[in-house]
Amino acid sequence: MRTLTLQRLLGSACAAAVAALPMAALAVETQIERATVSLPAPTQSFDPTTTVSATDRAIFGLTNGTLMQQTTSGEIVPGLAEAIDYSEDFTSATVRMRPDLTFSDGSALTAEDVAATFERHMAAGGGSLGAFVSRLSAIEVVDDLTVRFDFTGPFPSFGDFSSAGSYGIYPSDMVASEGFFGDPVTAGAYVISEGWSGNTIELVANGNYWGGTPAIGTITFTIIDDANSAVSQLQTGQIDYAGDLPPNFVTPLSGLPDVRVESVPTYGFYDIRLWNRDGPFADPDMRKAVSLAIDRAAIVRAIWGEANEPLAGFWPPVMAGYDADAAVGADLEAARALLAETDCADGCEVRMMYSDQDFPFASQLALIVQNQLAQVGIDVRLERLETAILVERLFAGDYDMVPGAMAAAANVPDHLLGNALLGTGFLKAEFSGYASEEMDAAIAQVNATSGEERLAALAEVERLFAEDQPYLTYAPWVRMAASRLPEDALSLVGTQMVVGLVDE
Missing domain, CATH: 3.90.76.10 (Dipeptide-binding Protein; Domain 1)
Structure with missing residues (x-):
């Protein structure tokens, strides 16, 4: 038997148990x-x-x-x-x-x-x-x-x-x-003291918790989907921690006394999902053309400035398999050449739904994408929705394009692959409907191996992602907060x- 309490999947298994921490x-x-x-x-x-x-x-x-x-x-x-x-x-x-x-x-x-x-x-x-x-x-x-x-x-x-x-x-x-x-x-460490009442919920320290006394006795969560309101309430002391802030709201806070700014990378990415099973993006050339027409570097500069970097492949920079050579700028000539072989040869319209509740910069992103795709003859019709409606349509596959994000809970590729690329997964390959037997086989190889074999399987996943382009990534997922x-x-x-x- 092999005893593992702390695991790092690209190395060999540790044989000795680690004391409980x-x-x-x-x-x-x-x-x-x-x-x-x-x-x-x-x-x-x-x-x-x-x-x-x-x-x-x-x-x-x-x-x-x-x-x-x-x-x-x-x-x-x-x-x-x-x-x-x-x-x-x-x-x-x-x-x-x-x-x-x-x-x-x-x-x-x-x-x-x-x-x-x-x-x-x-x-x-x-x-x-x-x-x-x-x-x-x-x-x-x-x-x-x-x-x-x-x-x-x-x-x-x-x-x-x-x-x-x-x-x-x-x-x-x-x-x-x-x-x-x-x-x-x-x-x-906590129990729910008062369930959701309006937009707030209260958690209190669990007196029966085995692990010790939590640093905070009572935590009240409040839903504030307007970043201006969150920042204002942090400045006035009405809230103590503002999480998932838009990047452009965080920089001005860094100079305030008693306020600490956090930039937390996750094991994942921001993406633009494309519905693969029918409609305009059932054609892989359409998906590839959109990816070529998007200027990821420009998107990142507009939204994050210097606080993030563009991403064009599947694996984020903090995970093994990352392709540092994937092109992040636009190639409009190549995009038009691909479109010439599709139903969008003479121009077309696609729908892009989004919600500012999901991503506080969603409106900004939607406008950038709309302007960039207009350069190759794709007219993006924007639909701003409440999150509940967006999620319902997402699971139903009732969309063409939608901003998204996907991350693993820890630095393990299996989790990201199962949700974001596996054709038989519950989330339909990042809600795209993508299904590929070849990709599923590569995922199975990642899941079953370690060391050099796993690295080779990760590279194969990256190659297939670029070849099929089920959706496009544009930046690593970074969570911004102020506390x-x-x-x-x-x-x-x-x-x-x-x-x-x-x-x-």
């Missing part, structure tokens, strides 16, 4: 009584299989207890599990739980709860957790503190996956009951939010 670096000497945090994305659900909201993911990271977990620095450390023992071929894993764990209601947390949680998600088809759940084949409770997972193939990144808040553990006798996710019993809280008290980490601990 606390949730985060010790952050504050005494607990901060309360803090108010703003995010722009509206909530969708506390059921992790049914939501893609950034706000919901932030709450999961604070309320859910996970087998492994991330610190405020992004390091993956043991959580509810003391260690994970893998078979030699990584097709199974035995999870050894900490003793004496409890849920927020004081009831015992055992291996039975771990098994029941994932079995529930498997029965639900995985939903938005499909990239993880689809790789589980069977779960067996060995004893009160031990559960065995069998996989559909080698799954060396199982532990890293399980550090995301969306994979929290719930009570076995409740998780499958109707209405449970309206007010879920959880095992993380009045002490450093490490609360931080964005990848796709979730993490709170530090009181030094006791």
Whole structure:
């Protein structure tokens, strides 16, 4: 058996268990009584299989207890599990739980709860957790503190996956009951004190949390989709942390006293999704032409200035497989040559829907894309929508173009691939409807290998992405925030939010 508690997939497996570590670096000497945090994305659900909201993911990271977990620095450390023992071929894993764990209601947390949680998600088809759940084949409770997972193939990144808040553990006798996710019993650092009332929700420190005292006693989340309002309320002290701010709003804040600006790279990218299955972008030449007509460098300069960089390939710069040579400028001549062989040879119209609630710079991006594509005869009709309507149309494939973003919860390529390129994945390859047997085979090779073999598979994914161009990336996903809280008290980490601990 191979014991892994901290995994780095491109290297070989570590043979020795690592001692259990606390949730985060010790952050504050005494607990901060309360803090108010703003995010722009509206909530969708506390059921992790049914939501893609950034706000919901932030709450999961604070309320859910996970087998492994991330610190405020992004390091993956043991959580509810003391260690994970893998078979030699990584097709199974035995999870050894900490003793004496409890849920927020004081009831015992055992291996039975771990098994029941994932079995529930498997029965639900995985939903938005499909990239993880689809790789589980069977779960067996060995004893009160031990559960065995069998996989559909080698799954060396199982532990890293399980550090995301969306994979929290719930009570076995409740998780499958109707209405449970309206007010879920959880095992993380916080519990929901007051559910969503208007645009706010209150979390309080979980007195039964195993990991210590969270740095903040009470956290109130508030949805502020207008960046001007978020910045104004931060300046006046009405809120303490403004997350996911537009880049152009962050720079002026950097000079204010007692305000700290954060720029957090994620393991993902911003993209413009193209619906592949019918309509104008069913033709791969149309997709490639749009990619060639887009000037990514100009987009990044307009939105981020010097705070980000353009991206044209699939892998972001912080992940293995990144192609630093992919062209990020526009090639209008090549774009027109491709369009000449399509139904858009004499010009055409496409629809681009967007929501400023999803991305605070969405309106700016939409106008830039509209102007750039007009240069090659593509008329972009813009549709500004409420997020709920946009998401409904997104899942239905009722669109031509739409701004998007995709990131893995940790630095593991499997997660990004399962959601963003796998043809059989729940999210339809970043909602594009793209399906390629050749790409699926390359993904399977990534999932089953490590070292040089995995690097070669990552390069093949990059090649196929450029060849098929199912959608286009234009920048690495960077989350911008401003805070009045002490450093490490609360931080964005990848796709979730993490709170530090009181030094006791």
